[in-house]
Amino acid sequence: MGKKVLMKGNEVIAEAAIRAGCKHYFGYPITPQSDISHYMAKQLPLIGGAFVQAESEIAAINMLYGAAGAGARAMTSSSSPGISLKQEGISYMSCAELPAVVVNIVRCGPGLGGILPAQGDYFQAVKGGGHGDYKMVVLAPASLQELYELTVEAFNIADKYRILTMIMGDGNLGQMMEPIEFKDKEDIYEANKSWATTGTQMKREHNTVTSIYIEAEVLEAHNNKLQSKYTEIASKEVRVEEYNTENADIIVTAYGTVARILKNVIKNAAKEGIKVGLIRPITLWPFPSEAFARNAEHTKAFLSVELSAGQMVEDVRLAVNGKKPVYFYGRTGGMIPTENEILKKIKDILEKQGG
Template sequence: MTKVLMKGNEAVGAAAIKAGCRYFFGYPITPQNEVPEYMSRELPKVGGVFLQAESEVAAINMVYGAAGAGARVMTSSSSPGIALKQEGISYIAGAELPCVIVNMMRGGPGLGSIQPGQADYFQATRGGGNGDYRHIVYAPASIQEMVDLLMESFDVADLYRIPVMVLGDGMIGQMMEAVEFKEPKHRELPEKDWITDGTKESREPRIINSLFLEPELLNEHNIELERKHKLIEELETRYEAYGLEDADVVCVAYGTTSRITKNAIDDLEKEGLKVGLIRPITLWPFPFEAFDKINPDCKGLLTIEMSMGQMIDDVKIASNGRWPVSFNGMAGGLVPTPASIIESVKEIIGGAK
């Protein structure tokens, strides 16, 4: 299969169209602007619709409408823009509608900077909107993985009737790599017998809503959502792990930060140090079970992030007091270096000089 050299953001658009996305609603913000630019040019060629909304708030509510009509629909933005979409994301989750949301993270808080970051972990995994809801969160570490996960995301969203977020960063969005657009693994999907596709005499009217005025109905609805969340935790958790059984230190990193961490681990192995890695591919559901495979005599865990420390909370939960948890982080556009990771690992082992 032929590989194509593409910028990450443009690869996002190409993968979405190949996966059957025909509607895109968004609003420009750096560093993801090439996504709507690509979609504005390419979607009409396949009979799709691109619309630049007047705001991020308008865009996510357009996604709500298209998803409710049964369309494959996507939006993309970056950190402050995703913050503005949070109310709409909560409504979409409450109404059990499928859609795909791409967040190319930048440094924050506030307007922050246009440089890459990973400071939206809490926002993505805890749900920045109101209520008891979750959405699946993928964290690709390369443009190829971004393409693969994005193409699968539309099927996953349809299967569970849930928003799926693909969480990248400025580096994945802006760098270029060779990618191939493989045929995605298609899932057996149920008929969309809930969509609002026009009044028909042969059936009862369909209403899509997240409002439940009767407390008993709301309670039942939230219980059903939680059952779905548990099923997703059971079936959709993903991670990459190696070297856990005999590691003296285990690093935990996701996204492009994990690639930097792998370089550091390779250098440490040349020195005879045993260092493992857990790379969450789904940030939610978080791969807690991966930590049960760690060497019980491990000296400690090292969380590496492009933030001031957010995933570290889940790592501490996963550790459950079995190992001390340390942190190596940079934020606001600065990136952890292999040298800094090596130093942190040696401090845990007790061999820092």
């Protein structure tokens, strides 16, 4: 480990990507993630890579398609409205099995909405915002150290499974600064990319990167292959943090920066003798259902806290499967719940549960 540096979240993403071997980045300006572009524009030309400011989010994701199809580790980033525009390319890349990283520093919607932190893009990210049956691995870091490590990991997962990986954060994660300790050397998954379009050199059959399969039998077979890949990922790549869950009267859950507010709440609740546990999904897809199912055996209730009108809570309910009540507390529009608000909600629930 090197010495600590104080960096902004967005810059951490860019630096981590470069450390992971990403030399090609395509972006379009949108608040609150533009620092990623600024960093890439400065650094990539110095290491023989390329930064392209695309004419649109649509162009940027399609440049990513080309670069990933050409065998490079590449990335694009945006914020919610821009990610909506990228859905076309995300679906195409998923079908063509192109490995790459897409960053979404989420802001509040719907529509142009506002620029403040939000988590309203959960459905879009994990249920498939584009057309067809596909999945992305979605990583939701809560601290900048984790943001760094998961960004590197995002490239490894992408290459390992030939899948798109999304880093999902919010404006606070992108804008805040925390000390980071970078490793001297990253663990890079070395993928065999013999499928990539790098020029045949007249030495092999020509490669094709495509997402079109006109014949039904062929497309179904391709879909089955994608689905079995997703099944494998779901069994191997779940990441979750459990905190204080043993003997917890109630388990709260949140991802990203909201989970950090919950940790404060847990501390405050303990002072009042209330035992609160936390399940923090780190992969939003695959969702850590097992952690919820297991803890449903002993805890009295669950509370999902989100910067949305209630999205992840649906997956929590599926995982808990009716064993215990699942409650929801959310703020939208860029409003952030305070520790006191959440603690009050917890007390209300426990009173209802007779605890």
